[in-house]
Amino acid sequence: MTDSLSRLAHVSAVIWALMLASGCAYQGLSIDQHYLRYSARLPEKNKIFVCSAYTCRTQTEFKFTSEDVAKLRSLMAEPKSSAGPAEERVRIGHTLAWMEKRIGDTVGTSADRPGDDFSGAGDPTQMDCVDVATNLTSYLLVLETNGLIKHHVVGPLYVKEDIRKGLSGWTHYAAMLVENQTKQKYAVDGWLLPSGKEPEIVEVEKWYIDDREIALKSSL
Numbered sequence: 001m002t003d004s005l006s007r008l009a010h011v012s013a014v015i016w017a018l019m020l021a022s023g024c025a026y027q028g029l030s031i032d033q034h035y036l037r038y039s040a041r042l043p044e045k046n047k048i049f050v051c052s053a054y055t056c057r058t059q060t061e062f063k064f065t066s067e068d069v070a071k072l073r074s075l076m077a078e079p080k081s082s083a084g085p086a087e088e089r090v091r092i093g094h095t096l097a098w099m100e101k102r103i104g105d106t107v108g109t110s111a112d113r114p115g116d117d118f119s120g121a122g123d124p125t126q127m128d129c130v131d132v133a134t135n136l137t138s139y140l141l142v143l144e145t146n147g148l149i150k151h152h153v154v155g156p157l158y159v160k161e162d163i164r165k166g167l168s169g170w171t172h173y174a175a176m177l178v179e180n181q182t183k184q185k186y187a188v189d190g191w192l193l194p195s196g197k198e199p200e201i202v203e204v205e206k207w208y209i210d211d212r213e214i215a216l217k218s219s220l
Helices: 003-020 031-037 066-075 085-107 128-146 161-167
Strands: 024-027 047-054 060-064 152-161 172-178 183-191 202-204
Touching: 003 183, 024 161, 047 085, 047 128, 060 085, 066 085, 066 128, 085 128, 085 152, 085 172, 085 183, 085 202, 128 183, 152 161, 152 183
Parallel strands: none
Antiparallel strands: 024 152, 047 060, 152 172, 172 183, 183 202
16 A cells, blocks of 8 residues: 555656646637636627626626627728738727727726736626636627628637746636638737737737747647
């Protein structure tokens, strides 16, 4: 029995050491599976359910009006020149900022403090990275449903972590866009920004923690 316990302790120590020596970046669950995991509701055309209070504990219904949709169409209107994927990502960033402010001023999440803090859990005005990533995915799905995204598709949420970094490498979520032509994946993340500011839209390899710093990369 002593030998068995000793071997078990050794194996556990090796596994723990491997974990400490690595990080990972991966495409997470499908959109449907992610929403199911957090008991979140998917958008219903122009109606969304805004996540807050950390890990979607609170979900507040919000419906874009016809005037709101007209504003989205105006913001996402493709220019006659210089149109393309990169330019579309700029328009998407502007539009997501407008959507976040429009929604936040109505449901109370405009009071969200950037990042996380201990007092935010359970507070319906505050959002962690799961809330932010889920909401951004919902906003993108509304744009996609209305035919306003032409050079990208909305992808599953993206996840990255590096536990060697401690709290600065904690598991982090982002919404994701995939460019149609190149299939390049872009993380869409506004967690560290004040509510209503344009989210970061950057290649997943460079988002949060540069992949070059991560020893292990896996795909789910």
